[in-house]
Amino acid sequence: MKLCIAEKPSVAREIxxxxxxxxxxxxxxxxxxxxxxxxxxxxxxxxxxxxxxxAWKRWSIHDxxxxxxxxxxxxxxxxxxxxQFRVIEGLLKEATEVIxxxxxxxxxxxxxxxxxxxxxxxxxVRRLWISSLTEAAIRAGFGKLREASEFDTLYEAGKxxxxxxxxxxxxxxxxxxxxxxxxxxxxxxxxxxxxxxAMVVQRHHEIVNFTPETYWELKTQYREVAxxxxxxxxxxxxxxxxxxxxxxxxxxxxxxxxxxxxRKANEAPPRLYDLTSLQIEANQKLNLSADDALKTVQGLYExxxxxxxxxxxxxLPNDVYGQIPGILQGLSPRYGEFTHGLLAQPIRRNxxxxxxxxxxxxxxxxxxxxxxxxxxxxxxxxxDLIARRFLAALSPDCIVSNTTVLADAxxxxxxxxxxxxxxxxxxxxxxxxxxxxxxxRKKAPRKAADVLADKTGxxxxxxxxxxxxPIFVQGETGPHQPALERKQTQPPKPYTEATLLRAMETAxxxxxxxxxxxxxxxxxxxxPSTRAAILETLFRRTYLRRQGKQVQPTETxxxxxxxxxxxxxxxxxxxxxxERKLRQIEAGELAADTFLDELRGLVGExxxxxxxxxxxxxxxxxxxxxxxxxxxxxxxxxxxxxxxPPSAPTKPKRVTKPKETVAPGILxxxxxxxxxxxxxxxEAWGCTRFREGxxxxxxxxxxxxxxxxxxxxxLLAKGETAVIKGFAGADDAKFNARLVLKPGGxxxxxxx
Numbered sequence: 001m002k003l004c005i006a007e008k009p010s011v012a013r014e015i016x017x018x019x020x021x022x023x024x025x026x027x028x029x030x031x032x033x034x035x036x037x038x039x040x041x042x043x044x045x046x047x048x049x050x051x052x053x054x055a056w057k058r059w060s061i062h063d064x065x066x067x068x069x070x071x072x073x074x075x076x077x078x079x080x081x082x083x084q085f086r087v088i089e090g091l092l093k094e095a096t097e098v099i100x101x102x103x104x105x106x107x108x109x110x111x112x113x114x115x116x117x118x119x120x121x122x123x124x125v126r127r128l129w130i131s132s133l134t135e136a137a138i139r140a141g142f143g144k145l146r147e148a149s150e151f152d153t154l155y156e157a158g159k160x161x162x163x164x165x166x167x168x169x170x171x172x173x174x175x176x177x178x179x180x181x182x183x184x185x186x187x188x189x190x191x192x193x194x195x196x197x198a199m200v201v202q203r204h205h206e207i208v209n210f211t212p213e214t215y216w217e218l219k220t221q222y223r224e225v226a227x228x229x230x231x232x233x234x235x236x237x238x239x240x241x242x243x244x245x246x247x248x249x250x251x252x253x254x255x256x257x258x259x260x261x262x263r264k265a266n267e268a269p270p271r272l273y274d275l276t277s278l279q280i281e282a283n284q285k286l287n288l289s290a291d292d293a294l295k296t297v298q299g300l301y302e303x304x305x306x307x308x309x310x311x312x313x314x315x316l317p318n319d320v321y322g323q324i325p326g327i328l329q330g331l332s333p334r335y336g337e338f339t340h341g342l343l344a345q346p347i348r349r350n351x352x353x354x355x356x357x358x359x360x361x362x363x364x365x366x367x368x369x370x371x372x373x374x375x376x377x378x379x380x381x382x383x384d385l386i387a388r389r390f391l392a393a394l395s396p397d398c399i400v401s402n403t404t405v406l407a408d409a410x411x412x413x414x415x416x417x418x419x420x421x422x423x424x425x426x427x428x429x430x431x432x433x434x435x436x437x438x439x440x441r442k443k444a445p446r447k448a449a450d451v452l453a454d455k456t457g458x459x460x461x462x463x464x465x466x467x468x469x470p471i472f473v474q475g476e477t478g479p480h481q482p483a484l485e486r487k488q489t490q491p492p493k494p495y496t497e498a499t500l501l502r503a504m505e506t507a508x509x510x511x512x513x514x515x516x517x518x519x520x521x522x523x524x525x526x527x528p529s530t531r532a533a534i535l536e537t538l539f540r541r542t543y544l545r546r547q548g549k550q551v552q553p554t555e556t557x558x559x560x561x562x563x564x565x566x567x568x569x570x571x572x573x574x575x576x577x578x579e580r581k582l583r584q585i586e587a588g589e590l591a592a593d594t595f596l597d598e599l600r601g602l603v604g605e606x607x608x609x610x611x612x613x614x615x616x617x618x619x620x621x622x623x624x625x626x627x628x629x630x631x632x633x634x635x636x637x638x639x640x641x642x643x644x645p646p647s648a649p650t651k652p653k654r655v656t657k658p659k660e661t662v663a664p665g666i667l668x669x670x671x672x673x674x675x676x677x678x679x680x681x682x683e684a685w686g687c688t689r690f691r692e693g694x695x696x697x698x699x700x701x702x703x704x705x706x707x708x709x710x711x712x713x714x715l716l717a718k719g720e721t722a723v724i725k726g727f728a729g730a731d732d733a734k735f736n737a738r739l740v741l742k743p744g745g746x747x748x749x750x751x752x
Contacts, residue, residue: 003095004036004128005088005112007102010302011133012038015101018138027087035091039102043081044073044114046166061178061611065171065603071163073114089119100148101128104361105310106586107529109151110158127151129361132307132368154361157586164578164599165191171603172569175610180563181620187560188541191575192526193534194561197543198570199503200495201553201561210491216243220414220482222255223470227407227414227480240486246412247484253410255480257472261404266397268352269426271314272364273389275528276505278309278382283498286381287549290497290532296382297365304370306386308362310529315358316366321349323369324394330369331387338391338429353393360587366390388429395426405472409480418469494550497535504531507576525575555621563620565613566606667709668716670696678716680709 004019006012012029016022020032028037050057052068075085092098098121102108116125125148130141172189181187216237218229228235229246237243273281275294282293297309324347328339367387375383399422407414421427495503504525526534535551538544543557553561561570568574578599584590667678670687677688678696686697700707707715 001030001091001094002034002097002099003091004034004099004101005115006036006038007108007111008040008302009038011101012036014133014304015128015138018135019142027084028091035095036101037084037088037091039084039088039111039115040080042111042114043076043085044111044118045076046162047072047074049170059174059178061175064175064607064611065600066174067167067600067603071166073118075118085115085118088115092116092119092121092123095121095123098123098125099128099145100125103310104129104131104308105529106154106158106161106527107310109155110162113155130308131362133302133304134368134370137368153586153588156592157582160585160592160595161582163596164582167596167599167603172606175607176560176563179610179613185620187563187620188543189560189564189569190534190537191578192530193537193543194564195525195570195572195575196500196504196534197538197553197557198561198564199572200500200544200551201558203492203495204553204558207491207494212488212490213238214240214486214488216240217485217487218243218246218250218412218482219485220250220255220409220480222407222478222480223472225416225469227255227405227416230413230415243484247482250409250412250480250482254477255407255409255414256477257405257474258408258413259404259406260472260474263402264422265400265402267400267425267427268397269350269393269395270389271352272316272366272393273386274312274314274364275309276312276501276531277314278365278385279532280498280501281385282382283496283501283549285385286378288378288382289535290501291536292378293382294529294532296378297386300379300383300386303372304368305372305375305383306368307364307366309365310527311362311365312524312528313359313362314364315355316353316363317356317359318349318354320363321347321354327367327369327390328394330371331367331391333371335387335391338395342391342394347394348396350394392426392429395429396423398425398427399423403469405469409482416469420468494547494552496549497551500535500551501531503572504534507572524579525572526579559620566609568602569606667713671716678712685712 004012004015004021006015016029016031016034016036019034019036021029021034021036023029023031028035030036049066051072051074053063053066056063056066075082098116100109100112102112126145127148127150128138128141129146130137168191169189172194173187176187176189177185217235218231218237220227220229231246237246271277275297278297279288279290279293282288282296283290286293288296294309297306300306301309325343328343332339332343365386367383367390372380372383401420401422403418403420405416405418407416493499505528507524525531535544538557539546542554543560545552545554564570578595581590581595581598585592585595666676667680667685669676670678675687678685679688684697684699698712
């Protein structure tokens with residue numbers, strides 16, 4: 001009997017239907033010489049610390065680091081898992097051969113091999129490796145089953161990932177919890193989650209500490225088109241006097257068109273989706289979280305509508321080329337206006353789509369050609385994204401006309417740029433404009449009134465407003481309406497899930513070029529299939545929170561990153577290098593032991609560093625809601641988030657709220673973080689929790705008025721809404737003062 005083991009019951013049913021195993025039994029299906037059974041995700045996990053050393057059950061900083069010589073697995077303590085495992089174990093005893101039908105990826109390989117290892121199976125194993133669950137794909141996969149040994153390095157990489165997370169996650173979590181956490185709270189630290197959190201915290205600090213700078217732009221309206229000055233870099237004047245002088249120079253003088261240049265250009269189609277780019281689009285267009293997007297596309301895969309989704313490539317192998325016409329035929333009932341043109345001529349073998357060297361285990365996410373029936377909501381929107389991207393990628397280039405018009409007014413140069421779509425090409429799939437820049441492309445030429453109304457600098461600049469222009473002729477001249485625009489530089493934007501996913505993919509580097517993004521994927525944080533889970537973990541542990549579409553750090557998350565001094569733990573780039581080494585293990589280019597020895601060394605150094613930290617212990621804000629693992633539960637499956645040590649049960653005690661005491665030198669509660677931590681420094685008052693991320697600082701003098709310590713103490717006690725009247729300044733002049741809450745939580749002083 002040949003035993004097939006799938007990763008989910010639904011997948012097992014699809015496989016059984018194709019190979020003729022149609023007789024239902026308890027925990028499996030059989031027929032035609034096959035038995036088909038299943039797991040439902042992870043059945044096994046790495047052993048807990050106390051399984052290697054009983055002393056490690058008790059959390060003690062003196063027992064760190066925990067470095068087992070050999071890592072082993074155990075069955076999960078879940079009755080449903082144990083019941084199904086007994087079914088698999090019994091079938092394995094009768095099997096002449098096992099066919100591993102797990103998800104064709106690193107995690108799927110680990111799940112299946114650990115089940116076989118736990119059951120002590122020693123017989124032959126072959127691998128079903130498919131990219132979709134259509135009947136044709138399953139039949140083709142069974143027609144060319146591969147030897148399990150071909151995927152040994154894939155398994156080694158997956159196992160190394162789990163062991164690495166155990167080594168760093170359990171040791172670092174215990175270390176920081178025992179060293180810094182208040183009783184009852186766990187500080188979870190992980191190989192991927194911590195640098196991800198650090199990126200968000202760093203962006204938060206950049207925004208809070210941002211100091212806007214004022215600049216001026218000189219614009220002029222000519223024939224209802226806004227031209228921008230190009231006398232200075234970026235068209236900006238840093239000094240108002242210079243801007244005013246430039247305005248005087250051009251006022252009352254005619255504007256002359258000095259040059260008109262028009263060039264045709266080809267815009268290549270967008271690349272196919274990998275999982276990360278699909279999650280980004282789904283967040284932007286469908287308002288789906290990364291986790292919801294993954295679940296949605298996984299559902300489409302299990303409905304046989306799209307190919308395997310947990311992929312990190314945007315290319316197709318050349319052997320898929322012959323399947324393209326059939327897929328287009330399947331899409332014709334819904335997308336016929338686009339498929340008919342593509343099928344009317346040979347499909348382009350575009351190098352941006354077909355590239356064997358860019359495909360390893362799986363190809364980009366594309367439709368299977370099976371027609372969806374009655375899809376709606378998130379699934380309908382997700383399917384439409386994938387189908388349109390597939391159609392666009394196969395379509396011809398878009399041909400545009402780019403026009404640059406130069407002008408001059410009394411020796412001062414101006415410029416405007418415009419664009420016109422001549423042949424829509426792939427843009428026709430999106431109604432003539434790209435789905436990712438439709439709003440910008442639809443803008444009409446900006447009028448001077450619109451320019452003058454834009455005081456914030458948030459709108460598109462003159463360089464970005466590429467619109468259809470009227471016909472200009474070199475040498476023409478006429479009156480124009482110049483005006484100055486006062487703007488301020490803007491802080492970096494908070495992360496959204498979309499931009500955070502992109503930052504994880506590129507190890508924190510802000511990259512716009514598609515080709516460079518592809519190159520940086522080698523060093524991205526985490527894998528496409530795990531990034532959504534990492535974000536959800538940070539939300540669940542209340543280190544991050546959602547604020548509309550923004551992703552913001554909580555006080556607990558900010559404080560945790562402030563505690564971590566080791567740069568390796570929170571460096572996106574260094575963590576990305578670890579990820580690259582895991583890929584090298586998968587490719588057979590690096591031994592797993594080399595990677596794990598490096599992590600062992602890091603863990604040992606980390607323990608020595610934190611253990612010898614004799615700085616005063618700083619308060620960690622309590623988790624307000626959705627706490628992570630408590631200190632009385634068992635160790636969870638994810639090795640990066642262990643539970644804290646169990647304690648003997650005690651009778652509940654009545655909690656009496658202690659009286660607030662203020663340490664000597666403390667002037668009051670910090671208006672930004674709420675802790676009694678405001679002290680007098682050499683140049684300003686500030687919060688002593690700056691290492692935990694609180695950046696509140698107030699200069700001694702404001703608008704020529706200087707407060708005393710006692711006056712500030714009164715203000716802090718009254719709060720930011722109070723006005724203190726009749727303060728005396730250094731010059732004995734009377735004035736009123738109040739604290740003012742600013743965006744981002746900063747607090748400033750206003751004197752009147």
